[in-house]
Amino acid sequence: MTDTIDRTTLLSNASGEEPETLCSYYRQMVLIRRFEERAAQGYTQAKVGGYCHLNLGEEATVVGLMAALRPTDYLFTNYREHGYAIAKGIEPNRVMAELYGRSTGTSKGWGGSMHMYDTGTRLLGGYGIVGGQLPLAVGAALAIDYRGGDDMVMCQMGDGTTNIGAFHESLNLAALWRLPVVFVVINNNLGMGTTVEKASAEPELHKRAAAYRMTGERVDGTDVLAVRDAARRLVEAARTEGKPALLEAVSHRLKGHSVVDPAKYRSETEVAAAHQADPLTLFKETLLRVGAVDEDGAAALEESAQQEADAAVAFADSSPHPEVSTLFDYTYATPVPGESRRLPADPLF
Numbered sequence: 001m002t003d004t005i006d007r008t009t010l011l012s013n014a015s016g017e018e019p020e021t022l023c024s025y026y027r028q029m030v031l032i033r034r035f036e037e038r039a040a041q042g043y044t045q046a047k048v049g050g051y052c053h054l055n056l057g058e059e060a061t062v063v064g065l066m067a068a069l070r071p072t073d074y075l076f077t078n079y080r081e082h083g084y085a086i087a088k089g090i091e092p093n094r095v096m097a098e099l100y101g102r103s104t105g106t107s108k109g110w111g112g113s114m115h116m117y118d119t120g121t122r123l124l125g126g127y128g129i130v131g132g133q134l135p136l137a138v139g140a141a142l143a144i145d146y147r148g149g150d151d152m153v154m155c156q157m158g159d160g161t162t163n164i165g166a167f168h169e170s171l172n173l174a175a176l177w178r179l180p181v182v183f184v185v186i187n188n189n190l191g192m193g194t195t196v197e198k199a200s201a202e203p204e205l206h207k208r209a210a211a212y213r214m215t216g217e218r219v220d221g222t223d224v225l226a227v228r229d230a231a232r233r234l235v236e237a238a239r240t241e242g243k244p245a246l247l248e249a250v251s252h253r254l255k256g257h258s259v260v261d262p263a264k265y266r267s268e269t270e271v272a273a274a275h276q277a278d279p280l281t282l283f284k285e286t287l288l289r290v291g292a293v294d295e296d297g298a299a300a301l302e303e304s305a306q307q308e309a310d311a312a313v314a315f316a317d318s319s320p321h322p323e324v325s326t327l328f329d330y331t332y333a334t335p336v337p338g339e340s341r342r343l344p345a346d347p348l349f
């Protein structure tokens with residue numbers, strides 16, 4: 001990674017904040033960490049199926065970004081979205097139930113880890129196809145522009161996504177039509193096992209915005225306050241002036257690409273550096289230093305976050321599986337003549 005992170009900024013940013021705000025961000029970050037650990041455990045117990053990508057190490061980015069949005073703003077993400085779903089306001093119970101494939105989940109158990117969806121909180125999807133969310137996010141921004149009002153769209157993606165054709169098509173249209181959308185690249189330096197330097201001719205990803213005469217900024221993704229403030233500025237410009245933007249949050253993936261990836265391609269030094277930049281440790285130290293919380297207070301927040309994650313597991317585990325008869329209920333939004341509802345082993349004719 002080409003960037004150096006200035007640790008003093010987090011401290012000076014935090015000095016001007018209300019202790020309640022700082023504590024609430026810290027608790028959300030810990031909740032996401034504990035939730036993801038329980039999700040990984042559920043996977044090893046075969047309670048969670050399919051793919052499963054975690055936000056471990058990216059919690060400050062997730063919480064900072066979501067703090068910049070109004071509840072009515074729309075969000076599109078890639079498949080690494082459990083933390084976003086929680087920070088956008090979905091109950092952890094429903095997120096865990098979706099991972100467990102239960103009918104109480106955000107997508108009634110049919111979506112799983114990569115396909116959380118919730119109209120109430122305006123999370124319009126996790127997407128498993130790299131870059132699949134971008135054209136849809138631009139479409140949503142076009143709908144907002146067409147209807148009027150001051151909603152906006154945030155579209156999250158990874159660094160690897162910036163080399164997908166849909167990235168360029170989407171940024172071009174958003175800029176050309178002045179749509180209220182902020183694209184956010186989570187630069188964790190890895191697309192599966194490939195580094196940004198190996199994959200991107202311009203590794204400073206925010207600079208790609210220049211090709212579309214769009215604002216492009218880079219922010220330290222381990223600093224929840226810097227992320228929130230940068231996102232807020234860009235979100236408001238998108239909302240009020242129809243100025244789309246590209247924000248790059250430099251972040252760290254603590255574990256493998258997905259829960260089944262042992263990440264053998266990473267050196268010990270690299271993994272140690274990621275752990276040194278652990279946003280939870282950094283933020284807790286900062287909170288203690290500015291006196292927003294003491295050790296006992298921090299421990300109480302951590303304990304309550306652990307309990308909430310554990311409760312989500314209990315809720316998911318005790319929730320029913322969807323009825324097999326509902327398997328085809330959500331394939332199309334409206335009835336389609338001649339739609340096949342054949343189950344495996346059903347006769348063809």
Ligand SMILES: Cc1ncc(C[n+]2csc(CCOP(=O)(O)OP(=O)(O)O)c2C)c(N)n1
Binds near residue numbers: 157159
């Ligand atoms: C169109 C497409 N190509 C390839 C894949 C396989 N794939 C899944 S995740 C991924 C890496 C994406 O990396 P990045 O955008 O940096 O996101 P991160 O996993 O780091 O959050 C790839 C290549 C896919 N899902 N979709």
Ligand SMILES: [Mg+2]
Binds near residue numbers: 160189
């Ligand atoms: Mg990546």
